[in-house]
Amino acid sequence: MAEKIKVRDRILNVATDLFYRQGYNQTGINQIIAEADIAIGSLYNHFPSKGDLLVAYLEKQEEEWFAAFEHFSKGANTPREKIFRFIDFRIEQQQVSAFCGCPFIKIVAELGQDDDKIHKLVEAHKDKQRVMLQSWFKQLDYEGIDKKLLADNLFLMVEGATISTTISRNTQALESVKKFLRKLL
Amino acid sequence: MAEKIKVRDRILNVATDLFYRQGYNQTGINQIIAEADIAIGSLYNHFPSKGDLLVAYLEKQEEEWFAAFEHFSKGANTPREKIFRFIDFRIEQQQVSAFCGCPFIKIVAELGQDDDKIHKLVEAHKDKQRVMLQSWFKQLDYEGIDKKLLADNLFLMVEGATISTTISRNTQALESVKKFLRKLL
DNA sequence: CAATAAATAGATAGATCTATCTATTTTTAA
DNA sequence: TTAAAAATAGATAGATCTATCTATTTATTG
Numbered sequence: 001m002a003e004k005i006k007v008r009d010r011i012l013n014v015a016t017d018l019f020y021r022q023g024y025n026q027t028g029i030n031q032i033i034a035e036a037d038i039a040i041g042s043l044y045n046h047f048p049s050k051g052d053l054l055v056a057y058l059e060k061q062e063e064e065w066f067a068a069f070e071h072f073s074k075g076a077n078t079p080r081e082k083i084f085r086f087i088d089f090r091i092e093q094q095q096v097s098a099f100c101g102c103p104f105i106k107i108v109a110e111l112g113q114d115d116d117k118i119h120k121l122v123e124a125h126k127d128k129q130r131v132m133l134q135s136w137f138k139q140l141d142y143e144g145i146d147k148k149l150l151a152d153n154l155f156l157m158v159e160g161a162t163i164s165t166t167i168s169r170n171t172q173a174l175e176s177v178k179k180f181l182r183k184l185l
Numbered sequence: 186m187a188e189k190i191k192v193r194d195r196i197l198n199v200a201t202d203l204f205y206r207q208g209y210n211q212t213g214i215n216q217i218i219a220e221a222d223i224a225i226g227s228l229y230n231h232f233p234s235k236g237d238l239l240v241a242y243l244e245k246q247e248e249e250w251f252a253a254f255e256h257f258s259k260g261a262n263t264p265r266e267k268i269f270r271f272i273d274f275r276i277e278q279q280q281v282s283a284f285c286g287c288p289f290i291k292i293v294a295e296l297g298q299d300d301d302k303i304h305k306l307v308e309a310h311k312d313k314q315r316v317m318l319q320s321w322f323k324q325l326d327y328e329g330i331d332k333k334l335l336a337d338n339l340f341l342m343v344e345g346a347t348i349s350t351t352i353s354r355n356t357q358a359l360e361s362v363k364k365f366l367r368k369l370l
Numbered sequence: 371c372a373a374t375a376a377a378t379a380g381a382t383a384g385a386t387c388t389a390t391c392t393a394t395t396t397t398t399a400a
Numbered sequence: 401t402t403a404a405a406a407a408t409a410g411a412t413a414g415a416t417c418t419a420t421c422t423a424t425t426t427a428t429t430g
Contacts, residue, residue, distance in 0.1 A: 109294030160345030
């Protein structure tokens with residue numbers, strides 16, 4: 001028999017989908033409880049407010065990002081391979097989400113700099129990605145431009161290309177980064 | 186005597202500030218009319234709906250972007266100088282706005298891909314910037330990586346760095362792009 | 371000056387939103 | 401089996417939001 005998904009998870013799954021695709025402000029509590037098919041009381045039992053649900057959503061995204069990437073990059077042994085897997089991972093993310101962009105960037109764009117908790121969460125997430133890239137470049141056998149500078153700017157390129165894919169609705173920009181990097185390394 | 190600012194312009198100026206800083210969904214009509222100190226009837230005389238006000242806001246941003254850049258880059262004669270002025274311009278934009286990011290990217294992040302008119306407006310704006318960069322690189326005396334590829338990826342870097350400045354609240358990322366480009370060119 | 375247009379104040383419709391509450395039923399565990 | 405916990409339905413408070421409307425005043429222009 002089918003494993004029954006717990007109420008809390010149903011809420012979080014639906015909220016994740018809607019916050020990401022529609023945006024936080026454009027998603028109402030009523031839509032969440034309707035699509036999750038749960039009672040409004042249950043929602044407020046698990047999450048004291050919509051803001052708490054937002055935090056849970058982002059914490060889940062943070063956790064799942066690194067888990068998913070670890071799985072995706074399995075088999076990449078050299079630092080060079082890992083770097084390219086990083087780009088490919090973000091290409092795939094955009095493809096499966098129909099070019100919805102990065103949930104962390106989206107939420108900062110939407111809420112601005114007022115909400116400090118959210119802001120710090122996003123900052124920490126992006127830093128972790130950048131540091132990860134830096135460590136691979138450090139291990140890389142390469143004599144050219146300063147490797148840390150290269151890592152930082154590759155990260156920026158990928159960030160910009162991710163935005164660009166949501167605007168153009170295709171992977172062109174991220175492919176362009178790959179092409180550029182192949183010429184450099 | 187002081188030139189009286191027309192009602193329509195007062196509305197648009199206030200809306201511009203609020204849409205940009207607070208976000209579109211987080212700015213209500215009532216706040217706009219209060220800060221612009223005009224009657225609600227006047228607003229709906231000039232703009233049939235909040236959505237029309239949004240369009241006017243973006244069209245104004247588009248127009249002002251290129252006018253402001255033209256002024257900012259006056260005196261830059263070589264393509265190389267123009268390219269660096271482009272980065273410096275975007276650094277200055279972020280500094281004067283207290284790292285609020287790019288209004289075009291923000292609105293896409295907020296509204297998603299549903300609103301086709303807005304989406305196309307943003308796409309056209311970003312394309313114009315990219316094409317501008319491409320033309321300077323084309324004129325550039327440089328023998329290295331494919332110049333169009335370089336232009337496209339510099340643009341992506343700057344886009345990513347702009348996002349990054351709103352997250353870190355400093356110009357580090359954009360400065361890093363400059364440093365990287367100095368090594369390349 | 372007179373006629374037209376533009377702006378104002380302010381009430382209000384009507385929808386939507388977050389959150390709370392009560393009363394009841396279902397599920398879980400001891 | 402029984403007591404406690406979790407989930408449900410559904411009403412509703414109370415705030416907020418976009419937009420419309422009326423009635424009046426202020427500016428503009430021929």
